[in-house]
Amino acid sequence: MTISDISHRKRYLPEGNVYLPHIAVIEKIIYETPNVKTFHFNFKDEKLKEEFTFESGQFGEYSVLGIGEATFCISSSPTRRDNLECTVARVGKVTNALHRLGEGAEIGFRGPFGNSFPLDYMAGKNLVLVAGGIGLAPLRSLIWNALDNRAQYGSIDIIYGARTPGDLCFKYDLESWEKDSSVNMTTTVDREAPDWQGNVGFVPAITEKVAPSAKNAVAIVCGPPIMIRFTFPVLEKLGFTPAQMITTLEKRMKCGIGKCGRCNIGDIYVCRDGPVFSYEQIRNFSSDEY
């Protein structure tokens, strides 16, 4: 079974006019790095709060009303339903506006959209999760999901890197995964830094060093495009087949539902057909524009 075999399973589908955002309240803001915040939010509508479900890997369209809409994955796990979380780097108009909001402020949410990580396919396998920078956000949802259903998976290897120690996101999670004896956690930063005792080196190089076994394993890679491009060959060297490698792609999106046109790679619309793809799929895209 490959990802493409997994059809859109039964899941929460937005009803009615999919362009209308649901109002949600920011309950808590966590400062991840100077540029990244995680927002914990919940729908105002009690019924929706109850009914809303999603799967790891799906994304939403978040609006700051009057400013605009932006696309981020849901970085919390569907197994933890207290609230939804998204992790946002400050890069443009909407993200700047989001960062200016305080706890208690209201945002708009549309979603969930897109496909998700193929949990059925991963079940019973060893998971190798490779992430860089804010690319840990979608994987974090998957990691907690896997940890909450720990028995369903084999070993779990996490390789996570950032530019500097200060750029590491989810430090509180990293700590708890490090303590977790069922997780093999490796953290790295790009360059030597004062007070940094851990690994130094780029993620692909560290992956090569850690050398997770490809046997009965799935590798999930997420991070800046350059990191992804260099990590795939390393994994291939370690024996991973293209079908065993999974990533999630990022594109400029507006509608989230395959209509507005900009997120295509060939005839694939990342918002509708993705964002989760196997390397095998990507390799066969007619376009190199991923």
Place this chain on the structure above:
Amino acid sequence: MLEKWQKEFAVFVPSKASGVSQMEVWDGQDTAFLDRNRNTAVPPKAKFLPGMEKMFGFRKEEGSYVVEPTDGEPPKQLLFGIHPCDARAIGIIDMVFKDAYDDKYYLSRRENTVLVGMACTSPYDSCFCTSLGFGPADATDVDIMLIDIGDALLIEEVTEKGRGILAGAKGVIEATEKDEKEAAAARESANAKVSRKIDTAEISRRLPLVFNDREFWEEVSAKCVSCGICTFLCPTCYCFDINDEMLQDGSGARYRNWDCCSFAIYTRMPAENPREEKWRRVRQKVYHKYLFYPELFNVIACTGCGRCIRQCPVNWDITQTLSKLPAGSPGKAEEKQKAS
């Protein structure tokens, strides 16, 4: 007849009153469009997917946001004198807006619209509809179709909706065999007037082979100036952008407006832009219409209306590009396929 329809619908006809030829509300008098029936500069898609459309409003009530959907059904409208190419185009973009998730805005306008087609008797020299599987006088995706047969208009009923608007109309008489013959002749002569041709079968064969032929795409895109004219005026281009507007009191609205793959900013992300270079954007435009869209919906997203050729500031001619596609040179795509 138009007057009758006016009671029930907002009737739009081709008009130049605003300074540019487009579909405008009929003033009840002008019938110039019957005599001189050339296609409008702005395609009728603007009546389903307006250049700017309000999606919803919002306001703050006791410190909390309230989303106010744009309420009610859009007004019933009747578009008179739609050319077959533009009607076909509407049929083509219907597919996107129905796909996976319904696009309520587009579809509700679409449902409330009657399309009265008018056979095109004087195609432009830039038209090439006959290469795309229909002629300038064929009834494609319209509700009723009119063909000028000299002293009268021959009416073809095409859909249930079309039959509905004809019911009880005065002055409509059964067409004679002679009329039918004249209509057929008119159709033939219209077909003959379309001189520009492309070979869609050959194009579909070649396109997958030349995707990575960067040299070719750089060459054909060199003179493109990356404006939005061809896409904004294209009857099958449907891409849009979503933008918010806010008033001082904290209320506001979300709109969508046309967007265009020729703009570098269209796909620009903070870290990188997959189509920063002009040749990639030109390639995307050609491929979307002639390869990606057919792969998804089994139809070429081009109806040969020729607007992009007529209106292009530098006469960038898609038919020339398509006919220049290198023939089966084993590009990287093929190698790549072989390799995998």
Place this chain on the structure above:
Amino acid sequence: MNNSEPKIVAFCCNWCSYAGADLAGTSRMQYPSNLRIIRVMCSGRVNPVFVLKALRVGADGVLVLGCHPGDCHYLTGNYHTRRRLSITMKFMEYMGIEPERIQVSWCSASEGSRFAEVVTEVTADLKRISPNRLFND
């Protein structure tokens, strides 16, 4: 003549005219309260789009104030302001905007009274013409 109080957006340079406004204030000079001051480091920072945006969102007039020619803290900033805004004023007049709506003047840090005077005059000018409805639908 109209009775409404015009809203004026004033772009004041940090070194002269903003200090001039300050002086007018601390010296308790009387001048109309129609002004919304936006401090810029130099009047040369004022792009024509600032002026138009102010009018677009409802200002009745825009006043750009800089150092006297030759006194610019950055030596030549206000010379460029002068060229740029002369063109803006002339061109907007052609478009059909009343010339009173866009004005440029100079005021040094020690000219509190001049500041008050200019503001009084500009306010009077704008009271003479109708409120800004240019950008209403």
Place this chain on the structure above:
Amino acid sequence: MTREIEKKLRDTVRELLEKETIDRIVGYEAGSLKFSTTPLITSNKADVDRLVINPFTHSNLSVFLRDLCGKVGIVAKGCDARSTISLIQDRQIARKDVFIIGAPCDGVIDLAKVEKLIGLDRDEIDDIVWQGEKAAITFAGSTQKFSAKEVLADSCLGCDPSDFKECDMLIGEIEPIVGGKELGQDRIREMEAMAPAQRWEFWKKEFSRCIRCYGCRQVCPACFCDRCFVEETEPRWISPLPKWQDNLIFQVVRMMHVAGRCTNCGECERICPANIPLGSLTKKMEEIVDELFQYRAGTDKDAPPLMAAYQPDELEDLMR
């Protein structure tokens, strides 16, 4: 006449390419529609025979210069040559990297004007040729003659050939333009005769048709910013939505940004799919610049750009 000049142009360009004086040429070739030309950008000597010169060479080819590498030869009408010089003044291209081939120009024929004149579209016209000072237009089986003023682009009517000061080579003679400088001012005077409020209403109506295709910006050689102010989001100066207010501000600010660079080549007006009379704005801006600064865009490659220069004692009468 034209044929002869075309031959001379082709021979010249071929020689320039052969001698490697230039690496590539930007010129015009016949377009795919009647009375159209299209840019020909090539380094291939075999393509040279496609070069043409005729009254339909509308495009201002200098818009391509910034993107081309190597030494580029450009077939330039007067206004295009001036735009090229203007780009050199603004340090967008280096003088040594461009070889200006001055082409004789009697003004380009404005097909939109012709269409209005005879009530037919361009593809229904059989022929347009100059016969002395008149344009002979053949359509619907007969030929009618029209004066230059009736058929030439408005921007050409106001063209002053003496502004064309710099080129590396001239193909043929510069002939005095048909018409005259003052002819191009007619519509500005008409506009100024209106009351201000009426003018504003006029522009409001015109700009309500704008669809924001940014064609005007993209064909303009003076609009060379890598990032246009309309694309700025922090802050967002104007809305990206095609509201007339924002359309108007976009165009007005664009005009101000190209003041002293715009050579009134008329391209923005010609290509506007909404038929907005932008030429009236470019012409007025040219006039303002001329009146206030006695400056003509693109006439002196060594002069500083208009907005980068100043006189200590100027314009004081306009200040409060």
